[in-house]
Amino acid sequence: MRRVLPGLTSAHVSASIPEYFSLFGLEPRFAIDPDRLSGAYGEVLALVHPDRHVRAGAGERRAAMQLASHANEAYQVLRSDTARAAYLCRRNGVAVEGEGAAPLDPAFLEQQMFWREALDEARAGGDGAAVAALGATVAAQRAQRLRRLAGLLDTDHDFPGAAAEVRALMFLDKLLAECERAVAGSPAGEGAHA
Secondary structure (H helix, E strand, C coil): CCCCCCCCCCHHHHCCCCCCCHHHCCCCCCCCCHHHHHHHHHHHHHHHCHHHHCCCCHHHHHHHHHHHHHHHHHHHHHHCHHHHHHHHHHHCCCCCCCCCCCCCCHHHHHHHHHHHHHHHHHHHCCCHHHHHHHHHHHHHHHHHHHHHHHHHHHHCCCHHHHHHHHHHHHHHHHHHHHHHHHHHHCCCCCHHHC
């Protein structure tokens, strides 16, 4: 594999926190160019795809499979705003979830409960328009938090502050996905986007 990808070794996949940015030649930052990421992913995958190494020895085939799997994992993390931000926090020693994670703001948790109740009521009433409106509100809140997160990570290097924003984003992502599923599944779902 060293012939195929100089500098790309098993160290990329064996560390406790694997290196994703250097795999694609990107600077470790929150703000990344998604087109550049996609292009780099395609280039790396083309080089390490196991089909390219069919005639190689068993060790090289195994390494190619491991690196292809690592490239897929890295791409999935880096293309998601929330996962990329969480990865940057972990990479800088800050827990996002579990033991050591900062608690969420009680006002945010209260807002979440209010939104969840509103979603439950709208779903129960078959009100696709109300679900769509709630989804738009949640999407706006998510966009605002993403802007704040970019500053915390790339400018301020405030990883504990960013971790709290990431946790809030995780809640928002889940709620937004539930709103989208509810709109898609509602009888009025077609008209709810208007």
